[in-house]
Amino acid sequence: MTSEHHAGNLSAAPGCPFHAAPMDAAAKAAPNGCPISARAAAFDPFDDAYQQDPPDYVRWSRDDEPVFFSPRLGYWVVTRYQDIKAIFRDNITFSPSIALEKITPTGPEANAVLASYGYAMNRTLVNEDEPAHMARRRVLMAPFTPEALKEHEPMVRELARAYVDRFIDDGRADLVDQMLWEVPLTVALHFLGVPEEDMQMLRQYSIAHTINTWGRPKPEEQVRVAHAVGNFWQLAGRILDKMRQDPSGPGWMKFGIRMQAECPDVITDSYLHSMMMAVIVAAHETTANATANALKLLLQRPQAWRAVCDDPGLIPNAVEECLRHNGSVPAWRRIATRDVTVGGVDVPAGGKLLIVMASANHDPRHFDDPDRVDLLRENASDHLTFGYGAHQCMGKNLARMEMQVFLEELSRRLPHMRLREQAFSYVPNTSFRGPEHLWVEWDPSRNPEGTDPALLERSTPVRMGETSRHAVSYPVVVESVEPVTADIVRLRLVPPDGRPVPRWQAGAHIDVECGDTGLSRQYSLCGDPADPRRLEIAILRDPASRGGSRWIHTALQPGQRLKIRGPRNHFRFDENDVRQVIFIGGGIGITPLMPMARRARELGLPYVLHYCGRSRDAMGFADELAALHGGRLRLHASDEGGRLDIPALLAAAGPDARIYACGPARMLDALQAGCAGWPDDALRTEHFAAAQGKLDPGQEHGFDVELRDSGISLTVPADSTLLDTLRAANIDVQSDCCEGLCGSCEVAVIEGEIDHRDVVLTRAEREAGDRMMACCSRARGKRLVLAL
Template sequence: MNAPAKGKSCPFSAQARSFDPFGPAYQQDPSEALRFSRDSEPVFYSEAMGYWVVSRYDDIKAVFRDNITFSPANALEKITPATPEAMDVLKREGYGMNRTLVNEDEPVHMARRRALLDAFAPEALAEHAPMVRRLVREKMDAIIDRGQSDLVEDMLWDVPFTVAMQFLGVPVDDIDRLRSFSVAHTVNTWGRPTPEQQVAVAEGVAKFWNYCGEVLARMSAQVDAGEDVQGWMYDMIRQNRVMPDIVTDNYLHSMMMAIIVAAHETTALASANALRQLLTHRHQWQAICDDPALIPAAVEECLRHSGSMVAWRRITTKDAEVGGVTIPKGGRILMVMASGNHDPRHFENPDQLDIWRDNSADHLTFGYGAHQCMGKNIGRMEMAIIIEEISRRIPHIELADQDFTYLPNISLRGPEALHVRWDVTQNPERRDPTLRDQRRDFPVGAPDRKAIVRQLTVADATPLADGVLGITLQDPSGAPLPSFSAGAHIDIVLPEGGSRNYSLCGPVDSGDWRIAVLRDEAGRGGSKWMHDHAKPGAALRVRGPHNHFRLDEDAAHHILIAGGIGITPILAMADRLRALGRDFDFHYAGATRAGMAYLDRATDDHAASLHVSGEGTRADLAALVDAAPSGSFIAACGPSRLLEALDELVAKRPDLTLRFEHFSTDESAGDLASGQPFSVECADSDLVLDVPEDRSLLQVLRAAGLDVPSDCEEGLCGSCEIGVERGEVEHRDRVLTGSEREAGDRIITCCSRGRGKLKLKI
């Protein structure tokens, strides 16, 4: 059963029931069209299309994670049923497209994926970089002195297509004809052609199928003749000769057709989306022109903000709950990754393009889990090289006036044209011809989060209390800094290495960032350096913002507890709750009033209860927790003794939720992570890995090609947390509460270890 049970009132709003992905709102901006869903109806049934729509990040990831309950069998199913006339065309032409890696179930899927995966390893893909750069430069040479271009027509379609063909080993014949085939395949699978158009589309799809068969026959003959021919399709043909039951003849034919589309169309559209966004946000375009090291981060952020793969599909094999909604067996699901990529529960200020965003690689554009796109890294590489060549050779490029149009469909999105212009007299290589042949090479894969650094300026540095310096940071260009959510922090990168985390005090949307730094003479030196060097006009290198200390805005009641300099994130939370009109209690503890920063704001704006130990008014934490209304959310930041005491008290009140943030740890990441060896089974990726005594779990996961975010790598922030399905965890972090540790369903991978074997949700 696909729809909600008949005879029952539909629990969804009229807006949800009438949602139509072929309507103008979704076709123009899928994430904006589903804002209502992210806000209030994250899983709903669309009567207009007969699908259950999933819009939030965590729910989409959960569906991707379980490819048994949520089968990919309908991933390439025609969204618009074929007419009898179109079916007659396909039958007449012998069309026989079957399952591929995209839409086949286990255990067949993973057996085939493993057999074909080696060519997609980062070191193997790096060998293709010179070929990609050569193709881009040829296209650039053809337009550099023209002063205008449709980049889609002149570069962004041909380069990914030629790269795909050369990677596959397929000869590049008639590129325009193959482009029309690819468009027909997209419309046939994800579009809504009219009955008349269906016949023409079917003709194109059938010709595409037969073309692939002809090319495959020629390539197979070369392999059988013993020729030394290279390419992924040749590797697949050889695998067919060794394991014909796994890599079957029809599978070769079907994969040939599917990957010609998948290997180039997504990259072509993603590149067009990226350049449109970057040229619209001129400040960020100029930043990558000035510092090409930012390009991998810019690519990742564009994939998150405006990825080319908008939505994917699944079908339930049994009744299943997603986001609190039961989807019946046989229910068809549309997971809109473009919406999940704009979910504020996972991404700070998600609607804004921010190339300095350090968790962009968490995006869902490539999917997740066992069916994650194998070609993700070659796509990243192509986009980085295209952007690097354009930004170096014509940095003054700008968008021309135009109306952007898109091929109507539910899943693939990118402008059909991208018109740009530039003043050829300002081309830098006219003054320095060597610029043409310069290059910046990038590692293959997701960007290193620690390399994504902003250059900011200290606008103000004012003492706030004894030993506490208030610092206001601004963008030197004058551009406003992104807003952030309460509880967020930034990392200040120190000149001698390492970084220090400082919570943002707010206001959250002021266009600047404000922190407060307590000088700690017994610390590791970061606070002293800040006090000595963070003067007005000084330049600081900054990462973030990130938020691992999120406020549960929907809790029945809130209790905010700040100890000393822990006032910084708590103050932003109080501002947010006040703006929402929520009920909360605010407790601020310190040794002396003179040493308590933001004392006036806490008392005047939020009626904070003060607990000053020097005045004999120490906070009675036991009484505070005992009096907390059931369902309260307690947010606390301060010294370890304060947080440890709260953790013990709240453990006796399961009806309360405690979330806290530590200042620092006395242990190094290396000391935290070392210990007895153990092994892990990665349930979503179908990998088994060994973690030796001198490496962290985080390091081992990354070495296996799994994109795991991290921040402090000292067990303080929780950004590298992964779910645990089975096994005993040796917790060493300062993030999880006592009850969370006792549950044993998560691990902080930078420092904690397993005892024996763990099964992880990754």
Template sequence: MQGPTGCPVSHNAAAFDPFEGPYQVDPAEALRWSREEEPVFWSPKLGYWVVTRYDDVKEIFRDNQTFSPSIALEKITPPSDEAVETLKRYDYGMNRTLVNEDEPAHMERRRALMHSFTLEELEHHAPMVRRLTREYVDRIIDKGEADLVDEMLWEIPLTVALHFLGVPEEDMDTLREYSIAHTVNTWGRPSPEEQVAVAEAVGKFWQYAGKVLEKMRQNPDGHGWMKYAIRRQAELPDVVTDSYLHSMMMAGIVAAHETTAHATANMLRLLLENRAVWEDICENPSLIPNAVEECLRYSGSVAAWRRITVNDTQVGEHFIPAGSKLLIVSASANHDGRHFENPDDLDIYRDNATDHLTFGYGAHQCMGKNLARMEMRIFLEEFTRRLPHMAIVPQEFTFVPNTSFRGPEHLWVRWDPARNPERADPSILERVQDFEIGAPSKHDAARTVRVSEVVQEADDVIRLTLEDPRGRPLPRWSPGAHIDVIVGDYTRKYSLCGDPDDTHRLQVAILKEAEGRGGSRFIHDTVKPGMTIRMRGPKNHFRLDEGADRYVLIAGGIGITPILAMADRLKALGKDYQLHYSGRSRSTMGLLERIERDHGPRLTLHPGDEGKRLDLPALIGSCGDAQVYSCGPERLLSALEELTAHCPDRLHVEHFTATETTLDPTREIGFDVDLTDTELTVHVAPDETLLHALRAVGVDVPSDCEEGLCGTCEVPVVEGDVDHRDKVLTGAERAENTRMMTCCSRSRGGKLTLRL
């Protein structure tokens, strides 16, 4: 069998059916073969190209000029003649919406209607969400068993959606009845007989939505997105048209309702099936924002979107002709190990969980994402506080068959009402955890670990061994990874130097820095075996490329920690490597006994007091085409950058001295930033970072250190003169001017254009 471009269709591609079987149960697992072997394939059953890897899916979301969203709401199953006639009887005229509209109309309307989605406006809805959630939990709290979908999760997001839109109370019940039909009509595969019944419901939904809209026109004052849109229509009649309002009225109910209902059901099922994770959240509610984000990544409610190519293009290694339809599977992209460490682990401490593509990306990213986050956080907070002993009932989960929206139709849970915490302590009802609207803060996702061992490795160098207090496995890590160690008021980054195959212990070596900011001294003075501390990570911004033939590893002082992990890995792989380790004296060089034992034949020591200083020019001059990895003092790394300026791609370094990130408004300048993907212009004031300004308008940029050290907040630069202040980019990379770190770098003058 051949695809439309003449390429052969593999067995797996020919068998792929998104309407039944494995894809409906677990889209990411069903497409594991594709991520690993065939990331872009033609599906004969669907008549679409299917795209499954993270980078490809994100690039398609980003480029809405080449990959038009115009088919996003097109019926994926061609309607029968009877269904078409049924819809005609109701004058069904669903038009373009924010989901499926091309530029420039899309962004013009998005800008016009964005006000209701700002963080400040969304704050007003939090009390209503909290009140509704409490009322529904009150109804079931003493029952001991409930189907959370039927009795709560389906109802609350719909009520919130209708309130958000401004729908009158008396019309809410009728609109509830029609909502699900729209999903089946657009993304499902109903039989010819079912299509007529679905079309009847959709037609009634359309007509009733129009009547409610007319009622709202009579009194457009007050809260509600549709009422705001009606007021904006008076100002911009050519932008906010009648047909557009009618279509958005109907589409908005579905978008705000079903996605959040499904996402919440997926989240609760996932957490209750992973009991240890659930218990962590019950004990520490500050984990909730990141837990919600990780659940959206692991099992989000939006599994896939659709696009059509406007012109001939390339996706991965495949030529895709103009007019081709694509199913871009975000559920699969969210499990791509090329972007997410240990992607099949549910890790509520994950540092880049917000990178998930469940909300889409770019100009068409979900406008209601922060409303959904708010609802899911409040649901989870109420359940973990009031029903921490709730458990999932063994059951067979079913889903409404469709390509794109996914959540269990039922979710049965059980608990013992006699153990409800509020019976013994009614004050628990008042212990409410309020969360800031928007993406979660990196500071919330910290896990507790026990210090099982403190060993003096050298003068002013100790090695800590960390374990989970309950004996659970700790996250896997790779050479170059680090963790954030949190002790008292101090948070410091330390590279891992133990055995990556030891899943129950992590090791870091810490130098007491006399001229530091006090964190390392505090850890040396206070951390003892048996005490508990907190940590974030592991995270890896200094990754080892294992594909080279030769390596030169250079460590200065405590910079040996990531370099040792790399040497261990290269030895295990049988690679050709040299290890150079310099320090003031042998007594100051940490981990020396193990290094000499494990890497003696490859090791050259450079103790300064023995006159064996490292001759960098000679070493670099003799290393040929080897890849150079180094960590150590700034003078060492700066010298290496100068010596490899003619071949910057061979040098890989990690800094552990932060750049100066404190802003002085009297010396800084404000500047504007154009965002090409979201088509927004953002002003950055003299007293704020670019990262802060982007987040303020709802652009989620991941970050970690926010000191210019890690590279997490890197964004692509299209145009402008960047004042680079980070310690991540090399001189050659700065000269290219194609990327920047938003936490610290700025404009030297004039506007910047970023690909965001």
């Protein structure tokens, strides 16, 4: 097989969709009989090309040969997103037990050196099989939750500022040497409760541990590395012994010692010793490398760096996009415990797998235009850099917090920073990646704090414990504020840089951050989806407003900037349905129906638009709708005796019609009652407000939740929501309105009966029973199984 083959153009060997039959008798075969292609035979993760750009190095595999055997490594290599996620999801078939095994066996002299130090690295959270793994994870999880991590943020910020102070006036710095190694290491030691030992020594120990476990040290290096690893092991033991004398006070290792007293069979001495050493490496090296990678990526793209400097609100999603595009953990390892098929390729029991998450994070089957850095990417946090499922990195939110703080401090104080001309080098290994040096330069006379001392006191709250999907906000400029009626204004919003607005479809809405009020409100888009220049929304002044509509009506002026999120769409118009379409809008509920009716007109669909209001004066869109839709528009003004007769409308239409409706609850309830016997998909509605009030513990019951992908079981108390319980267990779930209105907290349900309390899902979607809104919906019975 030549290196230029394409799987789709070759006849594959029997039972294998990717590998062609051997070209001759001398062709090598994998352990399952699959031929080994030339590119698979040449694969070398220690090659500098892999270190420089792992996703590009295996692009050929992602495209043509997503599962292949590497004879040089002795591993099956997996490169596509869905295959890797499936491996992470099943930690029984794909055991993590080899994650800390030396990928390059060392010789007898190095092994003797390690033995002389008593080196006995054993199981940790990273390489523990079930059932021991989850038992230990549950006991040790509490300090890693977002709520618990908040107490560390002031210390992280203080350290970051102090280190920037050291070089802010120099005009140049190696950010790795002068900040990005020591600060994460200090934070890691603080989090663990470990006294701050010699930083440079610990850095060398950490590098040695990485080379010993995931690298390919030359024979002459192996003994030196073994001495460093042995010293590291003994240092970890001494620190642990000292902690045991007084395990009170803060720190995760002291917490572990206290938990050992309660669960001696779960948390053993050997386990604590191994964890001490492993976590010192994991808690700082991944963060140091990830931050260096992120800064390099952004500074290589000045427009992206400028966007972050101009808008700190982009930083949380910028962190996720950098972790996706250029993460610090490019690959991890598993071993098959039985014969299994991965991506169509048979892998025998005992087969070792190198799963290249860096490649999965660039898989176009999951990420649009994956090689582009997109700070507004909605699914950036789908990346697999932290793993997935039961063994997902427990320290993921500590890393996120540090990266957000580092990016904010550097972008705020050195927005004019740029990369110096340099060659980037990496420590050769399969699994931890970051530049050894990152030289930057700037003009100290342009430091903004010289003219704005208050800049040093500003900060943006760190966002942890939620995914980025639909959460990233971005700025728009208010192009115009147009009164539609005495109580309705229409806003036209445009990007500040003249770029096109995000694409959207009829029925979509955006979330508007209402200035400094702390409020976020959802408003339907009412303009033309085909207009790439602007977004339009209309807002009714609500006397019962909690502040959102009042702020917009009284404070907004043309030229002001707003922050918005979205567009999102839970009220989607089915353009492929050729049945008669009936649109019914009550009051301001006409807004999401305006682009739907426009689209139906463009497509030539049979439709009618009913617009209901108290009076014609309150129906400010009547004239423009009449101009566009002519005789297809029906106006119903209550003060003229023209109230919509819902029973008559439904009787005339019949159950073959498709109805889209938005408006007051009374109108929607009447429609739902009238359509009760119609097909499930006949009526689609969007509500102004949630039907359910606040949680009443006296009227609720607790229930158990099994998180199938994570291997965790939780109990949701009667006085807590599912969303709160998931967040407390360090499970990333996005949310926004927390009222069942916006749909952002949707989770997939595998088993169990759901008590739906949202106003997002259709009747058919509810009856399917495969999704729920975590912020408000609950279990009807005692148990749910979720795909989390």
